[in-house]
Amino acid sequence: MATAGKQIKKEIKKPIPSKTSFTSPFTPKWSPLPQEDIHFILNTLTDKLVSTGLEKKEVKVFRPWKKKKDKKNPISVTEPHPEVSKDAPVQGSPKNGWTDVAARRQLAIGINEVTKALERNELKLLLVCKSVRPKHMTDHLIALSATRGVPACQVPRLSQSLSVPLGLKSVLALGFRYCASKDDEAFTDTVEAITPRVPSPGVTWLKGAARSVKPEVSVDPEEEQEGAGEKKGQKRKLESDSEVTESASPCTLQPLKVKRIVANPTKKRKRKAKS
């Protein structure tokens, strides 16, 4: 038992160095979609796009590099055929650009465009591809859509299914804008078909407050007008205080979340010059 005791003691002397880190209590997640809804959404979208024939046509123009003298000659010798065949259609009907410009304006395609439209509150519906790596590329869209109250959902394989009919490399985010005056395009009925299937947005720290923010905003200007009319400023303060306390109650304190981590053995460390 002595040897076993010694061994145990030696092993005890090396506890695993663990670090505790304060983790965020909120983890903005996309609400899961059932399988049928996924297929339904994908099928509706692809049918709609194919029927509208919305596609971005880009003809690959062969551009020689600036070193024209040396490189152009051997390159042109090796690829005469594709050049000749491409030159003809360039002058013909499929010019670079979208086939249906008006329909293109009704959609917001691409993460940047979708983000800008969301910031300006232009979107009715939002669809995001689930197979995004790394995930932080689209994580900001969760919070954005939750604050604006836009239904949003994560659909796997969105990029794979939509990039082909649209003629794009990848479609990670798709948004449907509000139509200005007339309900021109038939995208509206696709939106109406998809919207009931999409789960409503919700972020933990917003769940209670989101609903209270909107009616508060409309009520506040009225209150201010009444307060200005009243002579006693104290009454206005009491009213605003009661309003604030009512809306603050939904924010409940989430419990403390702490992560315990083992130190990374492959971490890059600066080598101190030993003098």
Place this chain on the structure above:
Amino acid sequence: MAGNLKDREAYERLNYLYQAAHCVLSNNPENAELARFYCFTQKTITRRLVLRQDPSVKRTLCKNCSSLLIPGVTATTRQRRKNKKTSFTVMRCLNCGKSKRLLNNPDYSLWVDRPEAQLENPKQPGDKFYLHIVT
């Protein structure tokens, strides 16, 4: 396992401040200054006691002015390209204008998110760990 946490009260404070900043911003988007003060206090605590914060928390705080970054409210997020290959997700703080760049590498995952890093499932030192508890 979390009972013998050092500086437990400090972590509780961090938790409270972080959630209070969110709550305050959600109730009134004009309260960015107050949220900034809460996050500034949070940073000070972390600095004084040298506490570690998860990347998910640090990525939502501005390094310059320490305001709480919420995409759409206090920050803008864009995808930008450096070359034809590498693209970044750039978060820009609307308050001070400082931008935060995250490289879009599909193969990279944070050390914190990897299973090797979690203390509950240690690989090799598993036996030592149990021995440590028993005695």
